[in-house]
Amino acid sequence: MNLKLIAVVLCVGFSGTASAGFFDSKEEVQPFKCGREDATVALINALRDAALAKVSVAGSELTQFQNKVLTIPVMPSDITTTEQGKNTVRCVASVSATLPTELKELSVKTPDVFSNFIAESRALYKVDTLRWNNVSYALRLADNEKDISVSLDDISNMPMGLAKTAKLAVSADSIIKNNDPTKINAYKNQYEIEDAKLNKIWKAIPASFRSSMKDEQVSWVWSKQEQCGDISRANNTNLSVSERVGIYQCQTAMTVDRIKYLGGYK
The missing domain is CATH 3.30.160 (Double Stranded RNA Binding Domain)
Structure with a gap:
């Protein structure tokens, strides 16, 4: 057998062996675990x-x-x-x-x-x-x-x-x-304006009527404090800006409603 024929036979044999090993192998599957x-x-x-x-x-x-x-x-x-x-x-x-x-x-x-x-x-x-x-x-x-x-x-x-x-x-x-700190003074001013209006209307009511409405007015003040928080807490710098603003907003809204009530607007 000549040398060229031997070389061809060896190459074919080696190639067949390598291919068989490659195509017969299966992809390894990892065990089912939490870290997979x-x-x-x-x-x-x-x-x-x-x-x-x-x-x-x-x-x-x-x-x-x-x-x-x-x-x-x-x-x-x-x-x-x-x-x-x-x-x-x-x-x-x-x-x-x-x-x-x-x-x-x-x-x-x-x-x-x-x-x-x-x-x-x-x-x-x-x-x-x-x-x-x-x-x-x-x-x-x-x-x-x-x-x-x-x-x-x-x-x-x-x-x-x-x-x-x-x-x-x-x-x-x-x-x-x-939570913009500049909002605190703005809402505080709104409250003070409405509170001053309420006090003016209350003082304008005849004394006899004020006397009969005193218990009702005190009850309203306590209700406002319970729902909104004491107005003094709005000055507490330990509270967040949004909490302080919320107190002023709530107090102002209830004060406006009371002004309408006492002024005969509703």
């Missing part, structure tokens, strides 16, 4: 779905809220499988969410509002990120070995925290406006 990539994706989707159901928002903000929930970066980590079945597992993980830029602005312009939000989120806050530890859940792999269902434990705070993050981000502009 598709399981992690299923968890993130489940957390977002749960967040969407946690908070009700005005119709005008609904689309923005939904988009914000779906776009806030969510990252599970430290994923652990605590129980292993054939197609079911129980898991524990830490989950982090990066705060939207709107909340970073809130932290500067309305620190009180932002601090309350952090406390209510029940998460650890660090460098514009919220982190919930010990998020527990169960996974079930469908018979097609592709679809994964997720059951979140009711005690998980993460979905509610994510929902509040999205809602606060959507409402950030109005919150900042409502």
